[in-house]
Amino acid sequence: MRLFDTINFKCDNCGQPLEIQTKAGVYSLNTYSIPQLASKPIKYKLSMLDDICGEKVHCSACGYTNQINIISSPSIKINS
Numbered sequence: 814m815r816l817f818d819t820i821n822f823k824c825d826n827c828g829q830p831l832e833i834q835t836k837a838g839v840y841s842l843n844t845y846s847i848p849q850l851a852s853k854p855i856k857y858k859l860s861m862l863d864d865i866c867g868e869k870v871h872c873s874a875c876g877y878t879n880q881i882n883i884i885s886s887p888s889i890k891i892n893s
């Protein structure tokens with residue numbers, strides 16, 4: 814069984830809470846919000862953000878497909 818961490822974020826279109834799973838990080842089955850993840854040590858969060866960057870997450874509430882983009886999102890700072 815592969816373990817993963819879960820990162821919570823909101824749909825860009827309607828604000829519905831969504832989540833994405835990453836197998837990077839410490840495999841500890843933790844759940845983070847984006848701000849919580851951003852407060853982690855730089856090596857740790859970079860591997861996780863790199864893992865989810867470019868992933869697409871479909872919103873079941875509005876049908877919008879969210880693409881994780883760590884460059885354009887002002888809420889995700891990769892510089893510490």
Ligand SMILES: [Zn+2]
Nearest residue numbers: 824827872875
């Ligand atoms: Zn939505």
